[in-house]
Amino acid sequence: MMVQWRFKSKFTTYSEQPLSSGLSGAEIAQKMLHENGIYDVQVISVEGQLTDHYNPTNKTVNLSPEVYHGRSVAAAAVAAHECGHAVQHATAYSWLQFRSAMVPIVNVASRITQFTLMIGVMLAVFSHVYLLLQIGVAALAVTTLFSFITLPVEFDASKRALAWLDTSNVTHSKTEHDGAKDALKWAAMTYVIAALSALVTLLYYAQMLAGRRDD
Template sequence: MFETFGGFLIYLAILFLVPLWAQMRVKGTYQKYSQVASSSGMAGAEVARKILDDNGLYDVTVEPVKGKLTDHYDPRKKAVRLSEQNYYGNSVAGAAVAAHEVGHAIQDAEGYAFLRFRHALVPVASFGSNISFFLILAGIFMGATNMFLAGIIFMSAAVLFQVITLPVEFNASNRAMEQVVSVGVIRNEEERETKKVLNAAALTYVAAALVAVMELVRFILMFVAMNRD
């Protein structure tokens, strides 16, 4: 896959620096706009509750959770969980994050196809990510192409999960923007600031998917080379 040492270094740079850059970008953007109060003065919990109620999702709860940027939607418990800073705070960043997680709740209620597909992939992707490297390494050192191929197949399931996550997250962000504007949570220049927070968060998923695909391609090319030999 890499004809020169320089090419290998470029690959490593992409593999490690791109995710690091994405993480730094999202943390920096979040930190900046977590200091900017929204004009509505609504706390993240209020934003989430308002959007949920406006969409008829009265059975979905909004709960605080410890940690920073630990916000998520739990489809099993039908709960939007917001980190304490976002739950209690009234920042632009907090409103954006709260609306994004509610976006996932709306997807769940509507049976959004990509979300359902991602949920179905969870057990396979989890198992695949745990066992694939062991199978691939064993296949390389033992010269067992069948074991190597099995590792690639399991890795493919984990990579597919990463790729499917992209439309799920982008769709949730699009829904978030529509909702915060329609319910009056943000106004005027806050739309641009909210988009910055949502776009920065999306970069982490893009970076993760890019790295996952690159790793899969690398092992596929190694497998092809092994069979040629």
């Protein structure tokens, strides 16, 4: 919660810092895509706050209104980061391919995790039946692995974004570059915390399963 609060605070701060180039997030996204030889990805606006993402299925860079229309350091950082994912897709970045291949399995695992863990714990306590709890722990292990695979994908997208922002002169000054870097750093921290939280939860249930089976 603290990291989420800090990220939102940073985003708000850099949203109020004008970009000297005067480009909007949508214009920056289009520029980055074209300069990387990508012409089959559409940049669109989606409702919500911090709903920005790249969809490899329909090849769209989806930007929240604040980023799509924004002409700030934060808008530039987020737009370039999402386009970083599009560049990963276009260049067959291995970690992104691995992550995308896991999506169908993770979707199933995410749907059954809560149910299997909740019912599985009850069955293990009262009936010494461990199968459902084992399935729950296995499903949780899949989603935890997915969280960690997401980290190099996000870090690489930010690295590509910052490098391009500098070489394209979208961020003209050191202040703008440092602001974009700081915003993306805190965005990445939310993924790190999510992965660590998933790992702690997995270890908790795995230990519970091991302890119950030893009884």
